[in-house]
Amino acid sequence: MDDAARYGEAVKAAYDAFSKLEGGANASYIPYLASVPAHLVGLTLVFTDGQLFSQGDSDYRFAIESISKVATLALALEQHGPAVIQAKLGADPTGMPFNSVTALELHDDRPQSPLVNAGAMATVSLIKAENAEDRWARIRAMQSSLVGHPVELSDEVNHSEQTTNFHNRAIAWLLYSAGTLYSDPMEACMVYTRQCSTLISCRDLAVFGATLASGGRNPLTGEQVLQAANVPPILAEMTMEGLYETSGDWAYTVGLPGKSGVGGGVVAVMPGKGAIAGFSPPLDPSGNSVRGQRMVAALAQALGWNLYRVPEA
Ligand code: GLU
DSSP, rough: OOOOHHHHHHHHHHHHHHTOOOBOOOOOHHHHHHTOOOTTOEEEEEEETTTTEEEESSOOOOOOOOHHHHHHHHHHHHHHHHHHHHHHOOOOOOOSSSOOSSSHHTTTTTOOOTTTHHHHHHHHHSOOOHHHHHHHHHHHHHHHHHHHHHHOHHHHHHHHHHTTOOOHHHHHHHHHHHHHOOOOHHHHHHHHHHTTTTTEEEHHHHHHHHHHHHTTTTTOOBBSSSSSGGGGHHHHHHHHTTTTTGGGHHHHHHHHEEEEOTTTTEEEEETTTEEEEESSSSSTTSSOOOSHHHHHHHHHHHHTTOTTTOOOO
C-alpha cells in the first residue's frame, strides 16, 4: 500500500471507530447551535504539502465559534508582536469555563489567555483599524487566508448570537472598567460575536491548522498568511487553553496543540507535518466535540503525531 492509501485508511479507521459514538449534547445557549443535526460527523487530515484526506460530512459548513479566536490572535500578533500580546492578553490557562467571570475576578480582571471569551474580546479591541467595519473586515480576511478562500458570515448564526450574547457584553464591560479592553466595549463584543458566526467546513479547519503547521503558509493557496515567528506563540496559547479547561488532559493524552469551538469543530496541529480536524455537534461539558476529540486523537496516534514523543533512535 502506498503512503496515500495508508493515510486514507487511517482517516477511515478513526472515523469508523468514533463517528457513531453516543454522548454529549449540542450547545444550547446559542439557539442556532441547538438546531444543527447532531448526527453530522466529519474528519479531515491535511499535510503541509497539501495532501488531503476526508471522511463523512467534511464539507458541511458549521459555525467557527471559538476557533475564530486563533485567527484574530494571529492578526493581533502580526500587528503587535508576541511581547505585547503576552503582556496584554496573557498566555496561561484559566482552568475555568471559557466565559468565566470568576476567572477574571481571580486575576485582577486580566483575561489570562486570548482563547477565552474575555481575552478574545480584548484581542479584537487591540486590532488596529479605522473603525468597527474595518476591524471586522481585517479579521474576516485573516480567517479567509487561513482556510484558503473567502469565509461567509452566517446572518442566521450572527443574529442568533448578537441577540443572546448578554453574558459576553457583561464581560466586555468588566474588562473595560478595569482598563484591560482597548476599544469601545460593545463594539469589541459585536465584532467578536461576528467573528464567531462565520461558517467553515471540517476541510477548511484542517487547512487552517495545516497553515499553522507549515509556519504560516497555506498549503493549498501557497499564501504566506502570517510570519513564521508568530506561529509558536499561537501554538503555545492553543496548548494552554485550546480545549478550554480540559486543555491539560488533551496535552496529556494527545500531545498536540489544539482548538475546539462550541459549533463542534476541533483541530490539532503537528508542526512541520500537518493538521487533523474533526467535526460533530454534540459537546462534552467543557464545550469540546465528543466525537471530534476521539477521532482526532485516534488519527494522531495512528500517525505517530505527538510533540512529546521522543523519536526512536
Ligand atoms: N460565540 C461563543 C461564545 O462567545 C463561542 C464560544 C466557544 O466556542 O467557546 O460564547
